[in-house]
Amino acid sequence: MATAEAHRSSTGKYIVVYVCILAIAALQFVIAYSNLDGSQMLARMLVLATIEAALAVLFFMHLWMENRGLLWFVVILTGFVIFAMQYSWTDSFRLLNGVPWAK
Amino acid sequence: MHDVPVHHHAPPTSFLRKHVFSLDHKVIGKQYYGLALIAVFVGMILSWLMRIHLGWTNLAIPGLQLLSKSGAPGGIITPEYYLQLMTMHATIMVFFVLTTAPFAAFGNYFLPIQVGAEDMPFPHFNMMSFWVTFIGFVVLMSSFFVGDGPTLGGWTQYAPLSAVGAVSGPGQGTGVVLWATAIAIFCIGQLLGSLNFITTTLDMRTRGMSMWRLPFSAWAWFITSIMGLTAFAVLMPACILLILDHVAGTSFFVPGNLVINGQIQPHSGGSTLLWQHLFWFFGHPEVYIAIVPGMGIVSHVLTPNLRRPLLSHRVMVYSMGALAVLSYMVYGHHMFVSGMNPVSSLVFSFPTLVITIPSTIVVLIWMGSLYGAKLRINSPSLFALGFISMFITGGISGFFLAQPSIDIMLHATYFVVGHFHLVMGVAAMFGIFAGTYFWFPKMFGRMMNETLGKIHFWLSFVGAYCIFMPFHYLGIAGNVRRYPAFTDDYLQPLIPLHRFITVAAVLTGIAQFIFLYNLVHSRFWGKPAPENPWEATSLEWSTPSSPPPFDNFGGKLPTVYHDPHQYGVEGASADYVMQTSPEQIKSGHDEA
Amino acid sequence: MSHADLTLEGYSAAIMPPAFSIPAKKMAMWLFIIADSATFAACLVAYGYLRVADAHWPRPFHSITNVAIMTVILVTSSLTMLFGIDAAKAGDKAKAVRWTMITAAGGILFALLHIREWLGLIDEGMRLFQNPWGSALFGASFFSITGLHLLHVTGGVIALIVVGIRYKGGRYNSDDLEITGLYWHFVDLVWMFVVPLVYLLNLSH
Ligand code: HEM
Ligand SMILES: [Cu+2]
Numbered sequence: 047m048a049t050a051e052a053h054r055s056s057t058g059k060y061i062v063v064y065v066c067i068l069a070i071a072a073l074q075f076v077i078a079y080s081n082l083d084g085s086q087m088l089a090r091m092l093v094l095a096t097i098e099a100a101l102a103v104l105f106f107m108h109l110w111m112e113n114r115g116l117l118w119f120v121v122i123l124t125g126f127v128i129f130a131m132q133y134s135w136t137d138s139f140r141l142l143n144g145v146p147w148a149k
Numbered sequence: 150m151h152d153v154p155v156h157h158h159a160p161p162t163s164f165l166r167k168h169v170f171s172l173d174h175k176v177i178g179k180q181y182y183g184l185a186l187i188a189v190f191v192g193m194i195l196s197w198l199m200r201i202h203l204g205w206t207n208l209a210i211p212g213l214q215l216l217s218k219s220g221a222p223g224g225i226i227t228p229e230y231y232l233q234l235m236t237m238h239a240t241i242m243v244f245f246v247l248t249t250a251p252f253a254a255f256g257n258y259f260l261p262i263q264v265g266a267e268d269m270p271f272p273h274f275n276m277m278s279f280w281v282t283f284i285g286f287v288v289l290m291s292s293f294f295v296g297d298g299p300t301l302g303g304w305t306q307y308a309p310l311s312a313v314g315a316v317s318g319p320g321q322g323t324g325v326v327l328w329a330t331a332i333a334i335f336c337i338g339q340l341l342g343s344l345n346f347i348t349t350t351l352d353m354r355t356r357g358m359s360m361w362r363l364p365f366s367a368w369a370w371f372i373t374s375i376m377g378l379t380a381f382a383v384l385m386p387a388c389i390l391l392i393l394d395h396v397a398g399t400s401f402f403v404p405g406n407l408v409i410n411g412q413i414q415p416h417s418g419g420s421t422l423l424w425q426h427l428f429w430f431f432g433h434p435e436v437y438i439a440i441v442p443g444m445g446i447v448s449h450v451l452t453p454n455l456r457r458p459l460l461s462h463r464v465m466v467y468s469m470g471a472l473a474v475l476s477y478m479v480y481g482h483h484m485f486v487s488g489m490n491p492v493s494s495l496v497f498s499f500p501t502l503v504i505t506i507p508s509t510i511v512v513l514i515w516m517g518s519l520y521g522a523k524l525r526i527n528s529p530s531l532f533a534l535g536f537i538s539m540f541i542t543g544g545i546s547g548f549f550l551a552q553p554s555i556d557i558m559l560h561a562t563y564f565v566v567g568h569f570h571l572v573m574g575v576a577a578m579f580g581i582f583a584g585t586y587f588w589f590p591k592m593f594g595r596m597m598n599e600t601l602g603k604i605h606f607w608l609s610f611v612g613a614y615c616i617f618m619p620f621h622y623l624g625i626a627g628n629v630r631r632y633p634a635f636t637d638d639y640l641q642p643l644i645p646l647h648r649f650i651t652v653a654a655v656l657t658g659i660a661q662f663i664f665l666y667n668l669v670h671s672r673f674w675g676k677p678a679p680e681n682p683w684e685a686t687s688l689e690w691s692t693p694s695s696p697p698p699f700d701n702f703g704g705k706l707p708t709v710y711h712d713p714h715q716y717g718v719e720g721a722s723a724d725y726v727m728q729t730s731p732e733q734i735k736s737g738h739d740e741a
Numbered sequence: 742m743s744h745a746d747l748t749l750e751g752y753s754a755a756i757m758p759p760a761f762s763i764p765a766k767k768m769a770m771w772l773f774i775i776a777d778s779a780t781f782a783a784c785l786v787a788y789g790y791l792r793v794a795d796a797h798w799p800r801p802f803h804s805i806t807n808v809a810i811m812t813v814i815l816v817t818s819s820l821t822m823l824f825g826i827d828a829a830k831a832g833d834k835a836k837a838v839r840w841t842m843i844t845a846a847g848g849i850l851f852a853l854l855h856i857r858e859w860l861g862l863i864d865e866g867m868r869l870f871q872n873p874w875g876s877a878l879f880g881a882s883f884f885s886i887t888g889l890h891l892l893h894v895t896g897g898v899i900a901l902i903v904v905g906i907r908y909k910g911g912r913y914n915s916d917d918l919e920i921t922g923l924y925w926h927f928v929d930l931v932w933m934f935v936v937p938l939v940y941l942l943n944l945s946h
Contacts, residue, residue, distance in 0.1 A: 056827060064820045071812055071936070075805055078941035091937035098933045106819055106926045116761035116771065124775050127379045128782045130477040134426035134790055136490050141420060141794035146490040148793075266756070270765035340776055348768050351760035358757055382776040383783045390787065390885065398870030399881035401787065418878040423790050427783060706755050 063105045070098045085148045160699035170280070172272035173699060177279050178258030179592065184283060185250035185581075188241050190665075191290075193658050195238040202226045204644075204651035206634040217298050219319070229319050231633035232301035237293070239304035240328065243439070244335055245286050247573065250581045251442035252377070253282070253342050256370040258592065260346060262689045263367045265355025265707050267700040269345040278345065282338035289331035292324050300324035303631060305432070308402030308424035312394040313414050326395050329388040336385035339377050346374035355688075357709035361463070362728065364687045364713040365452075368466045369445020372473050376434045376441075379477075384431035387424070394419075425487055429480035436573050437476040440540075441469055443580025444511060447533040450587045451515065453685035454530040456724060458714035459518040464510060471507040479504055485553045486560040494553040501551040508544055512537065528602030529683070532583035535610050536576050542614075543572025546621060561631070564624025567617050575613045582609075582664070589668075590682045594695040595675030601667040605660060612657025619646050684725055687713045691729045770920045774927045777893075781931050784889060785938060788882040792942075799874030800943045801867075808940045811854050812932065818847030819929045822901075822922045829908070829915035837918065841905040844925065848898040855891055859884075879943070886939055893928045900924065 074094050077087060104110040109117050136146035143149045161167050171177060201208060209224035220230030261269055269275050292299040297319035302311040306328065315322035350363070350371040363371070390401045398415075402424040405417030452459060459465060481489065481497030515537050524530060546568040549555050559565060582605075589597045628635070628643055635644055681690040693703040707729045715726040718734050726732055761768065792798050802808075825840030862883075866873045872880040904921045907913045 057824070060820055060823045064816065067816055067933075068813065071809075071816070071933070074937050074941055075809060078805065078937075078944050079946070081946070084942075088942065091941060095934050095937050099930050102819070102926055102930045102933070106823060106929075107923050113762040116763065119761065120771055120775060123375070123379070124778050126474070127477060127775075127779050131383070131430060131779075131782055131786050133481065133493070133496075134423065134430075134786060135793065136493055137422045137426070138420070138790040138793040140490045142796060146492055271769065343776075344769050344772050347772055348765040352765040352768060354757040356756055360760075378772060378776050379779045382779040386780050386783050386787075386889075390784075393869065393881065393885065397881075398868075399885075400870075400877060401791070401881060418791065418795055418876045420791060420794055423787055426790075427787065430783075 059105065063101050067098050067101055070094050070101075170276055172268070172276050174257050174261050174269050174272070174275060175592075175696065175701075177275050178254050178256070180279050181249050181254035181257055181282070184279075184286060185246050185254055186665075186668075188245035188249070188286065189578075190661075192238050192241040192246060193661065195234050195241070197655055197658055198226065198234050199231060199238065200651040200654045202231050202633065203635075204648040216293065220298055226633075228633035229301055230298070232303070232318075232631065233299045233320050233324070235631065236301055236303050236328075237289070237299050240289060240332075242574065243304055243435070244332065245282075245289075247439035247577045248339065248435070249282065251446060251577060251584065252370065252373050252438060253278070253339070255366070255446065255581075255584050255588065256346055256374075256442065257342070259588065259689055260349055260367055260370050261353065262692065262697060262701050263364055263687055264349060264353055265358050265688050265702070265709060266349060266353035267702065267706070270348045270353060271345050274341045275345050278338045278341035280338075281341065282335055285331045285334035285338060288327055288334060292320070292327040292331075295327065296320070296323040298324060300328045302328075305428060306391065306424070307428075308391075308394075308419075308421040309404065309407055309414075309416075310409070311424070312391060312400075312402040312419075313407070313409055313416065314395060316409050316412055316414070322395070326392055329391045329395075333385050333388040333392070336381040336388070339381045340385075343374040343377040343381070346370055347378065350374075355706045355709060358688075358728075362709055362712055365448035365459075365462075365465060366442070366445040369442050369448075369469060372466075372469050373438050373441045376438050376473050376476065380431045380434035380438065383427060384435075387427035387431070390427075391424070422484075422487060422489060425484050425489075426480075429483045430477075432483065433480040434473075434476045436569070437472055439573055439577045440580075441472060443536060443577045444469060446580045446584040446587075447536045448515070449687070450529045450533045450583045451518070451524075452714050452716060453683045453725075454525040454527065454533075455518055455522045455716070456525070457518070457522060457717040458712075460514045462712065462714060465514050468507040468510045468514075472504065472511075475500055475504040475507070482551055482556075485556045491553075498551055498553050502548070505544070505548060505551070508540075508547075512541055512544070527586075528597065528599060528606060529583045529587035531603065531606040531610075532579045532586060535606060536579040536583060538610075539571050539576040539579060539613065542618075543568055543570070543576060547572065559624055561629055562624035563620040563628045563630055566630050567620030567624060570617045570620065571613070575617065579609075582606075585668070587683065588689070589671065590678030591689050591692075591695050591697070593672050593675070594678055595671050596678045596682065597671040597675060598667050601663055605663045605667065608660035608663070609657060612653055612660060615653035616650055616657060619650055622646070684723075686711070686715055686725055686727050688728055691727060764916065766916070767920050767923070770923045774923065777927065777931075781886075781889070781934070784886050785934060788886055789938070791876075791878045791882060795876045795878070797875045798943075799872065799876060799879045800945045801872070801874040801879075802940060802944045805940070805944065807854060807858050808936060811851055811858075812936055814847050814851045814854070815929050815932050818844045818851070819926050821847060822925050826915065826919050826922050829918045834909065837915070838905055838909045841901055841908070841918065845898050845901040845905065848894055848901065848925075852891060852894050852898065855887065855894075859887075883939060886935060890928070890931055890935055893931070897921075897925050897928050 074091055077090050082090070109120065139148055140146045168176065198210065201210060207225060210221065210226070211224050213221040213224045213226065217230060220227055220233060257275065300311070300320045301318050302321065302325060306325065310317040310321065311325050350367065393399045394401055394403065400416035400419040402421055403414060403416035403419045404421060407414040407416060448459060448465060478500040479497055481493050482501040485494045546564065550559060550565065550568060586597055586602055623643055623646060626643060628640060635641065635647065678695055688707060691707055692701055709728045710731055711726055711728050713728055715734065717724055718726050721732060721734050726734055759765065759768065821840050822844045825837045825844060828840060829837035867880045869881050869884050871877050900921050904913055904917055908918050
């Protein structure tokens with residue numbers, strides 16, 4: 047941050063991101079009171095949470111400003127491991143529904 | 150260009166800093182190796198006890214009652230105690246030998262040297278990594294002496310029996326809690342280690358050492374540490390949830406209305422399959438954590454003995470990477486018969502068959518490189534060949550197991566035990582041996598005895614096949630694993646085979662004392678090692694002394710000019726060119 | 742001086758530039774974050790697994806006020822952390838320390854509100870092994886997930902204070918502050934998943 051101006055503009059950016067994150071969180075709270083069924087609500091919540099998290103990682107944690115290699119390393123590795131973990135769901139649904147998917 | 154001097158820091162002088170809480174990666178590597186050495190002999194003696202019990206069920210083993218009065222009254226092992234010994238054998242071997250020796254021990258010692266660094270970036274984490282692992286080992290071993298002994302649940306600790314406490318057998322209360330605590334602690338140690346390995350590889354490479362100039366072993370440790378970073382991070386919370394089921398009355402892994410030993414369990418709502426999902430999500434990457442360093446070591450050991458590069462450096466590295474990626478997608482192949490949804494069996498069967506492709510490519514690269522080569526026969530190269538042989542034999546049974554319809558018959562039989570002992574147990578052990586014979590001159594400045602090494606190899610090689618090949622027949626004959634005795638009619642005819650295996654196991658075990666003798670004797674009285682006994686090119690052979698000085702390269706960092714596989718180079722002054730040699734080569738093998 | 746402390750410029754003289762153009766310390770923090778994401782993901786998946794399998798999962802939460810306040814506090818503390826780091830990079834030490842301590846205070850406030858909420862729930866009869874509303878696993882997963890997160894917050898507060906003080910004393914520099922900040926943002930990020938999954942999906946209607 048060489049100049050005061052660059053400093054001010056990054057402060058501005060942070061505040062924009064901050065407001066966005068809080069707005070998305072607020073949206074989640076609104077959705078929580080709607081009458082959506084379980085899986086619909088879960089899907090919306092997860093998408094919104096992922097957007098929030100992406101904003102935080104990219105701008106609060108500066109991943110956007112880092113070397114692109116780091117971005118891919120972190121996102122692909124974490125994403126892949128978390129993705130691979132999702133397979134257990136099928137058995138969970140089956141305990142309830144008798145079939146390996148949501149009903 | 151000249152070697153760049155680095156800021157010099159003085160080696161420690163106090164005994165504690167030098168030998169106990171050392172920050173030097175070389176000392177930490179040796180500490181890990183020592184831990185693995187103790188663990189492997191404990192594990193081996195446990196396996197003897199098991200084998201003797203399987204061959205001669207009512208034989209009294211004198212003195213065993215001293216270890217556990219209730220487990221071995223009069224020296225005769227009870228069925229429960231058999232299972233307790235088995236669980237400890239497997240846990241010690243998988244975690245404290247196959248993970249620590251090829252990965253943590255050799256990796257710690259040689260990764261920083263091979264990348265040309267003076268140490269790892271976080272020496273304190275590194276020291277903690279070892280001591281935390283050591284505490285894990287102590288906690289695990291303490292379960293022998295607490296309450297009614299160690300857990301009997303097997304290294305996989307399947308729920309619900311692992312989660313309901315003492316009602317499911319001796320050692321299932323405190324024993325399981327100690328087991329899970331030990332493993333959770335172990336995970337922390339390995340996470341700290343992985344952190345150091347990855348940052349060492351990414352950030353500490355000396356001038357000229359591009360990623361593609363790293364030798365195979367460094368690549369293998371790097372890839373393994375990425376697996377370790379994410380796999381141990383999942384096992385740790387799983388163990389903590391298991392502990393909560395014991396100490397806090399939760400029911401993560403226990404369903405409702407469960408009756409065990411005539412008692413209805415005060416649990417409800419949990420899922421036994423959840424444990425298996427969490428465990429195998431770690432468990433399958435773990436088996437590759439055990440084997441990939443071995444692949445790296447074997448490639449690294451073979452190349453200088455072949456006097457020519459392997460067929461392809463890059464394809465080898467890509468294959469090891471592919472193994473790492475696929476290892477996260479196949480874990481369900483351990484659960485084909487668990488009651489998991491049958492569609493999943495199909496889904497997991499496919500990547501399991503796909504993972505055989507990179508495995509096969511790795512093997513083909515070795516075979517193709519061996520074809521027509523004038524291999525130098527010495528202890529390291531023999532053990533490297535042994536590794537390849539075991540990996541192939543054990544891998545082939547994997548093809549069968551990978552298919553759900555066949556696995557229904559083979560699951561939980563000795564066939565599986567044969568499979569993983571060959572492909573993981575013995576293969577990884579041979580990798581450790583190859584590494585030991587190869588690097589001993591660097592670590593201690595003395596050569597190991599070649600004759601003893603070769604005798605050790607042939608006895609171990611023949612012995613391992615005598616022990617583990619018959620396992621496949623036992624399995625096909627329907628011999629279920631984890632049976633403490635063979636009282637059923639259909640198993641009676643198999644008893645002679647079991648006795649043969651027991652004899653082979655005891656003899657092969659005794660042969661390991663040759664190795665121990667060789668190790669200790671050579672450490673003090675071995676022939677002084679020449680500077681570069683294998684005429685190898687990688688950086689560990691460019692250090693000014695053996696063992697290397699405290700800062701590895703003696704107050705400077707080397708500069709790297711070549712790939713690590715410049716062997717049989719035409720027109721060079723020798724038939725090989727060191728990575729640090731500024732010599733220009735006309736027809737080198739530089740891929741980078 | 743070890744390699745971990747070398748600045749980026751220092752690197753290029755003796756060794757290869759670091760793979761992702763960041764110093765080893767920062768890389769280590771990213772690696773820790775990757776591992777910790779896997780840990781939290783495993784916990785959340787386990788929770789979801791058990792929840793989905795249970796037709797009578799309780800949805801006992803009546804009010805979102807507390808968790809909303811906690812969320813605002815935690816996200817705001819991320820923002821103040823950024824101000825601190827920016828000030829440190831600009832060389833304004835006093836300001837950087839001030840913002841860092843404000844961040845730590847935010848963390849403490851968050852933890853206090855969290856503990857108050859826990860005590861309220863315990864008062865209502867919720868335990869790790871039982872609760873008055875339905876599946877016993879509700880309490881088990883709620884306390885273990887939020888407990889793990891609370892542990893991270895506590896560790897983070899301690900780290901912020903220690904690093905803040907040492908930064909003030911000159912032992913740590915603005916990079917160290919930034920790396921601590923990475924951890925703090927990550928704690929915030931985890932909360933972004935905990936809130937909808939553990940709180941909002943268990944809201945009674
Ligand atoms: C050629 C590739 C491989 C295939 C297709 C394969 C397939 C399988 C399958 C399907 C099982 C489950 C059998 C059952 O429980 O019924 C299994 C078990 C096992 N495999 Fe492999 N495998 C391969 C390579 C490896 C390697 C390289 C290792 C270790 C380095 C390994 C270690 C193990 C272990 C430890 C078990 C048993 C775990 C237990 O139940 O205690 N496998 N393998
Ligand atoms: Cu597997």
